[in-house]
Amino acid sequence: MDLKIWGCAVLFPVQILYCILKASVRWLLPCKRKDLGAEVVLITGGGRGIGRHLAKEFAKQGAKKVILWGRTEKCLKETCEEISMTGTECHYFVCDVGNREEVYQQAKVVREKVGDVTILINNAAVVHGKSLMNSDDDALLKTQHINTLGQFWTTKAFLPRMLELCNGHVVCINSILSLSSIPGAIDYCTSKASSFAFMESLTLGLLDCPGVGCTTVLPFHTDTEMFQGMRVRFPQLFPPLNPEIVAQRTVDAVRTNTAFVVLPWTMHILVILKSFLPQSALEEIYKFSGSYTCMNTFKGRT
């Protein structure tokens, strides 16, 4: 027993080094990618924004079926038609992920009509974009229900079957704001931080389950309708991301089974800085980089 622990202790730094090395090699060399030919992809919030681009990207990469969930039938229909034109089977269902009963009910419908979902993409999110005192209570709760609790329900609905089949992937389109909060979007920061924790915990829990993986994507400000009007101070240095790029990187991460993707990579610096800077230093940097004022011009989805 003693020997074992000493063995582990000696092996530990080697393992860590190996992991770091592996991660850096993966950066440079291409690695094996999963074939999506047999996968049934479900995307929540698939009608517009990143979700729409994700649906198109999955269809392009050869997914067997694409299922869209969303609240606005018009957008869903448009996206669905667009994808059907490319020859991929596509279905859409109107479902508000914030509503638990509806999620379970629609999940049943999907299982009966389309089949087992093997890739679940939790992408649906809303943002209220106000400071705490200006926020409406119901709006705060709505953001929580859609961004965080919605993920619990969808995962609970589809994960058991994935575990049975030993084939599945749970993806979460999160935000870099989950790791570094900004003022003026308190509902969004709270809910996204929760959903990050949920995914991290789930990823750790599913490590021992063969065939079932998790991916969390943390993009910076993406150029979609949702965060319309948000303005960063140095757009040349931190340009808003193109939703297509986010979609491409997400699909790629699913195929290579990468657990966490931070987009763009420069955001790693922010996260690392945040973990050791004293609060007052962080505040100065935030002030300088315009994080304190970026939500002032926020308009959002109108």
Place this chain on the structure above:
Amino acid sequence: MNIVAEFFVVSLKVVWAFILAGAKWLIRPREKSVAGQVCVITGAGSGLGRLFAKEFARRGATLVLWDINRQGNEETAEMVRQIYRDMSVSKEGKYISLKPHDGVQDVPLIQPQVFTYYCDVSKRESVYSTAEKVRREVGNIDILINNAGVVSGHHLLECPDELIERTMMVNCHAHFWTSKAFLPKMLELNHGHIVTVASSLGLFTTAGVEDYCASKFGAIGFHESLSHELKAADKDGIKMTLVCPFLVDTGMFKGCKIRKEMAPFFPPLKPEYCVKEAMRAILTDQPMVCTPRAMYMVTFMKTVLPFDAIVCMYRFIGADKCMYPFLAHRKESMNNNEAKSGM
């Protein structure tokens, strides 16, 4: 201002912040006095909340205790009253007990009092109405301690949905309502202190307790966003402190254990120690406190290492599955009908 000059100034300020932080580390700043201030503590009926109440009572603060458990809350109140009595005996002359017919208005120091309220923080209306009652009966509050927390103790797929919702509502959403209830007055006076009692599981996660981690991360996200919000609005008078204790020995996570060989390095915290450290941070307006200090290191490592390496680290410490015995224990006691409802 020229961008280069501004950058230079910011860099200097960052360096200065480091120097200040280092200086604070060497020379502890003076603790502020909370005597006579009104302090609201949620979840005061047991665990850390009760200890916080006792600590604040020793410093002469008026206490407003909230809990869903009436009996526990009354017990805490009784302990607080005992502390007040002891104090007025030991510091005779400083605290003169006010008798109703005395009519002494010129006593320099107010006798601190304790108020108890029944409140389910997960319910918005309950929080707002209780807060209104506090305002009417006690007055303005100075310190708000968001401490109430629950844990469901089930694996995600076995957990009843209501319990997931409850965990989120008590541990995370409740902070919205309590803050919203008391913040307007604090903003008006530009004076106050909001304390969030989160957990180390709000900085890193472990398998099997998705809902708890999610709620604690959420609480921290909320705390950080709010503190930046206050900073952006130039409300320097309102302080924020985030308390992240590692596993505390209050029975909340009974059964949880990390690898046997590593356990001596990360012993469960004594609640008294944890509260003592937290009090020191609160009274010196420190923005964040992790106990034990090793947790800062873990948090930092987590951001620099790739995920595979983090998993290696977790496995080495045995932290990735540390909650499984707790969950099993919980399940067993549920089967034996031992588990108290509402926990």
